[in-house]
Amino acid sequence: MRGASQAKWVVTAVAVALAATACGSSTSASSGSGAIDAKGVYSYQSGEPQNPLQPANANESLGSRVVKNLFRGLVDLDPTTNKPRYQVADKIETTDAKHFAVTLKSGWTFHDGTPVTAHSFVDAWNWSANTKNNQINSNWFSDIAGYDAVHPAKGDPTATTMSGLKVVDDTHFTIDLTGPVSYFQYKLAYIAFSPLPKSFFADPVKAGENPVGDGPYKFVSWEHNKAITLAAYDQYAGVDKAQNGGIVFKNYSAAEAAYKDLTSDNLDVLDQVDPTDLPKYKSDLGDRAVDQPQGGIVSISFAMYQPEWQGVDKAKVRQGLSMAIDRDTITKTVLNGSRLPADSFVAPGTVGYKAGICGEACTFDPAKAKSMIAAGGGVPNNKITITYNADGGHKEWVDAVCNSIRQSTGVECVGDPKPDMKTARKEITAHTVPSMMRTGWAQDYPLNVSFLRDLYQTGADSNDALYSSPEFDKLAKAADAAATVDQTADLYQQAEAQLVKDMPAIPLWYYKTNAGWSNNVTNVKYDTFGDPVFTQVEVKQK
């Protein structure tokens, strides 16, 4: 290389550097007059969905938050009351909570212009429930009669349609369930029950890349690993028409980066503040910061299948261990106020939540804890372990819980970290956890049933502890057969009282939404799922 050409290189490099800084500096936006731009588009912190954007395949938050804006089902959840409200359905009638007659509103269209009919629902559900179509949430349809034929426990499906779904005409269809489910409307609000247009079935994978829905937003583009863009749908027939022009779901691999972008107004709405910035986000954002409980709970469950937790007296030991945990201090210090201490097995804000139902069993009392454990015959070997996945930021609080137990009761307690979620889940589902395990649960629908039925009923899918109580099962069974939602919630509340007695899991704390928004947007509210109410966000004029 000669001197002259070297010099050329240096000049080029400097020129590039100058040009780069010049174009980088012009992007900081000022939040002008404060008037609202109805066509304004805002960005939201997100990531790459795990699966194609098919309604019954979006089980994780990154995919489902996009799908829930693209699709509307028969009902959705009113963000203010947290109860189902009619969307495509004009009415859903039932006398026994087992046989439902659905009437649809007219005027609903998919984003490709085709009308939403009874077939759109029935065909979608039949397709999604079928094992062969590999939808992660296929078992959401298990209440419907004939589900066994399209989704047998073993082997290939023997039918393509469920006998419980019958189309009457374009705007009417009926749903028959295998047993009464008084809260079926809450389930119907879930995105898995969305209608699908005819075009979907021709090529479902392609439809998952370019979804056509009937929701308040239509699909614009999916730049993988970068962003998903939606635009408001003009012909939307629902009650919650978008107050903005669209949403950009921006992909962030690190929450710290998203927070930095939010504080510099390069990102508009935050999903969750990262742990590092939790202590200062309220002072950074002022009245643009939000801190409210979410419909999710963190608990540590006992491996009830291990001999050390069997026997009637051991319930006292379990209650004692629960009393040994100083929830208030841990949530305030170790968790920086990002969790709310639990006083029940159900998150607040859900229908059927009863404040303080856990009573003194969830109240920090070292002396009582000690005596309870002694009364129950003590902990075998005087040692417990808590199995958890090390990739989820759980180490700090698991150690704090262990410290709390050790200091209050003298019971030796250590964390038992597994490298990642996959490994931890493998041990948990194989039922080989030695002592205790971390269990997290986010509501499927804001009803106490969601926190109790799937977790503590004998043989339930997510009953990782293998807890089995005839009393709980009896109440749960009666609750499922109840005629109204209120009765169901009430009976499940009684069942929850049984949990407090048996203590198969220690409720620790509820999730919280710690988030905020930029100077570019206003009217940002979060629902109990931790999502902003997307349609209500207003974008300021620039």
Added chain:
Amino acid sequence: MGRFVARRLLQMIPVFLGTTALIFFMVHVLPGDPVAAMWGDKAADPAQLAAKRHQLGLDQPLLQQYVTYMGHLLTGDFGTTMGQRKVIDVISAAMPVTVRLTLMAFGVEVVFGVLIGLFAGLRRGKAFDKGTLVITLLLISIPVPVLGFLFQTVFADQLKLVTPTVQDSMNFGQLLLPAVVLGSLSLAYVARLTRTSIVENVRADYMRTAVAKGLPRRRVIGTHLLRNSMIPVITFLGTDLGALMGGAIVTESIFNVKGVGNAMYHAINQSDGATVSGFVAVLVLVFLAASLIVDLLYAVLDPRIRYA
């Protein structure tokens, strides 16, 4: 020369097969069930789990999975991800970003590293040389995340010259800051290697001869000294190119750049064998090509090296 290149290209085949096989099997011995993990904290429905596993081909014996995978790979089909995207699409979306970032980082480290090393070497023991040694030592000892956050705070939060993260991963201007962070460690190495090499060669016989011949100083340094001093530097640069492409995970996540590191991280997290193997296959090719070019450059730089 032609035969040498041909032989090297043939040698690439077993290396390529070996590395991809190694990675393929390593991903599959990662603990945990990647399919069950798709259900998150909730329990997977057993019937659907079995069907999903069948769809992904994970119910087959491992050896058969590998044979199928390699068969497809040889026809140019990289397979599909766990999320049913074509792996080739994932690679072709991430590669251009990483290539941009890498070339910029590489450019920064070559231009500034060699220049700084050259001047420091020529002024051995002077203030500039001592300063270079201190600053490069500092760069080598500062971990990349610290440097990244430092740059972010200074250039974005304080001076407001750039946005804190990269808004458009394909924009050269926005990639400059992460490129400087990414290239800084290697820059320090390049500067030190160049300096040492220069210091050593400046007293060589051919230098004395060149000066005695009355050649202009520019030619003595540019053609004789620099060219002969570049061999260790080129060796380092060759391997560094591959390392920059695959190992930018930290820098990418600080600046939210959507490149190869980011995509690989997610794929490894999901134990997504097809995607990880696909990326590694491409990176192996990059490494092999880079080392071939380095070997060829030896002959260009030093006429004594000849390849038959």
